[in-house]
Amino acid sequence: MRGREQGEEREPRRGRPRSEAAERAIIEAVVRLLEEGEPLAGLSIERIARTAGVGKATIYRRWRDKEELFVDVLRDIEPPEPALSGTSGLADILIILETLRRRGLAQRDSTLLHSVLSQMKSHPKLWNAYHATVIEPRRVAMRAAVRRAVAAGELRDDIDVELMTELITSPMLVRTIHRRDAPLEDDLSERIVRTLLEGLRPRETATDAVGGTES
The missing domain is CATH 1.10.357.10 (Tetracycline Repressor, domain 2)
Structure with a gap:
């Protein structure tokens, strides 16, 4: 995912299968809905899952709730985080x-x-x-x-x-x-x-x- 902090690794979630294709589809679904004018408050996990072509369980295996998903969406559309030297x-x-x-x-x-x-x-x-x-x-x-x-x-x-x-x-x-x-x-x-x-x-x-x- 774009936008991770330098040196920061997300803590792995137990039982979360790694499927970049599914994760990409979910994030792109949220972006598409927002671009169509859907407000954040109006986006439900059901609507996101239907738009992404996945089940709700697929979303919940990757994000605990909508807030966590939306933060990742925002990280994705923001400029990426920089690579710092850590020395200078x-x-x-x-x-x-x-x-x-x-x-x-x-x-x-x-x-x-x-x-x-x-x-x-x-x-x-x-x-x-x-x-x-x-x-x-x-x-x-x-x-x-x-x-x-x-x-x-x-x-x-x-x-x-x-x-x-x-x-x-x-x-x-x-x-x-x-x-x-x-x-x-x-x-x-x-x-x-x-x-x-x-x-x-x-x-x-x-x-x-x-x-x-x-x-």
Whole structure:
């Protein structure tokens, strides 16, 4: 399946037969129904099974409930998760930021993806499942990358890791979630990291360096 977290493996379910063809048919059935205008709340396991040409038991052998199935469907239509080095902190930070940027572009370009995400937020159980299995692992990956950058001397070691993580990701989240009209340029990830590393203070001039001008 697309969209699995780096290093994350889904815990195998007892008795679940591996049939990629059946799994693919079920996910494509859900996507087709959503594209036809069916709301998430109106999709039943019976309707999904009938559209996919499988029995309900085939679905329940793979997913415990609709929420778990819908999370996998969303993972499938989102951009895939990145492959992180696991060694270079700053390089992995850039990869994660770039993934957030591409996901923002995908939501702008895909009416289906935007619609599904919007509907999910009005279904607490589904949103909580998505948050726990998709969003939180991304945050864990970013915190781990920040720690690697600190350990390598690429970032300061006297600032809380959680705060640094939020400082790094917030500009991208603002543009992708809160300001949907904001530009998402190709070099945005690099500019965010470069600006944070350089800081926001004005650059020191030659006059500043020798103590300023006389009054």
